[in-house]
Amino acid sequence: MYAVGLRKGDVFQNMSGYGLFTGGLGIHYGAERLGLLTVPAGAGNSKRQLKLLRDFKVDGVHIIPSYALHFASFLKQEGVDPRSLNWRFALIGAEPHTEEARLRIQELLGLKAFNSYGMTEMNGPGVAFECEKQCGMHVWEDAYIAEIINPETGEPAAEGEVGELVMTTLCRDGMPILRYRTRDLTRFLPGPCACGRTHRRLDRITGRADDMLIIKGCNIYPMQVEQALMSMPEVAQNYVIELFKEGEMDQLRVKVEIKDDYFVEDMRALTSLQKKITARLRDEILVTPRVELVQHDSIPKSEGKAVRVVDLREKE
Ligand SMILES: [Zn+2]
Incomplete structure (x- = not known):
């Protein structure tokens, strides 16, 4: 996560003493060129991230979408109202994510989230950005x-x-x-952007291109699974897709974290939710996956980009 502030001055002077400026990415130098105080904060260690957000009254962050969702759960756990923080915007990117995930990030973190694109080989984040219209980069x-x-x-x-x-x-x-x-x-x-910029x-x-899974002859992209899951109010922030073999057949299992309110002891309610999620996924990917409902925050969270697909086919 990068913390980006809109003021320069005392804070900047004090910060350099802590050696937190280590970055080399396009967004870091670009933000500094604009006169922003820029704090590279790394991934993980949510407690420290929260401290930085508060101490520097950070206006905006650059954050991986899966970590943004994880951070929302962390704030909830800590009893912190995200709207009590100073931040107003997040630049999200570095891993594919859906519009549904963006809407969740905005809602859960109480800010506006803008998509960004870049790659390590080419300036890091800083190749394409969304404007205030949020309709393409x-x-x-x-x-x-x-x-x-x-x-x-x-x-x-x-x-x-x-x-x-x-x-x-x-x-x-x-x-x-x-x-x-x-x-x-x-x-x-297609067409011009409402903001008036002419760059495509x-x-x-x-x-x-190498993400595509072929299961029972159907081409499936992990983002289709996310799109289906994130549109359902019962589903929490995390999921994982597992590929395994049953006899000679490749099978797909989706482990889905369920929000606490829906993770109840009533087996009938859980079974009906499981059926609903299975049907929603089948509509999207045309294959019937095994759906396993798991408790909120029970899928291990990676520090960097989220691991969404686990291939167990060699091991089973
Ligand atoms: Zn625009």
């Missing part, structure tokens, strides 16, 4: 050439069609990157 087209191709043929994708994003840098001296295949799947959004907009990343 403007690519900095004065700094990059963005193309969308069909990942199988390498040919340009048709206008508006989802394909693999290919990037070329225009203003890098040391390590220019030419037609770099990102493996990230997205598309250009990327749709949210729907997954990676």
Whole structure:
């Protein structure tokens, strides 16, 4: 997590004494160039994150979506009203996530969440950002050439069609990157943006070209599972998709965290919820998964990007 403040001055002077400025990512230097006090805070250690948010009256954070959802649970546990914090915005990115996840982050953290795109090989977060309209990420087209191709043929994708994003840098001296295949799947959004900027907009990343699971002949992207789950009010913040073998057949199991209010001892209620989630997933991915309901916060949380797919097929 990065804490981004909108004031410079005493705090900045004091902070440098603590050696918290270690970053090297595009967003860090970009934010500093704008005159923002920027505090690299790393991932995990939620107690310390909360202390930083309070001590520096942080205005905005750059945060991985799965950690944002985890942090919301942490605040609830600690009895902290997120709306009592100074923050007003979050820049979210670095892992694919759905619109449903964004809406949850906004609701649970009491701020506006803007999507961002970047990659370690190319300035980190800082390749494309959403504007205040929150409808797609403007690519900095004065700094990059963005193309969308069909990942199988390498040919340009048709206008508006989802394909693999290919990037070329225009203003890098040391390590220019030419037609770099990102493996990230997205598309250009048609038409101009209501904000008036003319740089083209990327749709949210729907997954990676190598993310696709093939189960019983159906192509499934993990983001489809998230989309279905996050639209259900009973579902809490975390889930994991497990692949396993039953005889010769590949099977899909989805472990879903359920909110405390719904995780009741009434077996009939739980079974009916399990059926409802199974049906919702089947509608989305066209395969019937095994659905296992688990208690809120029981799926181990990784410190960095969330592990959403676990392949158990070799082990079973
Ligand atoms: Zn815009």
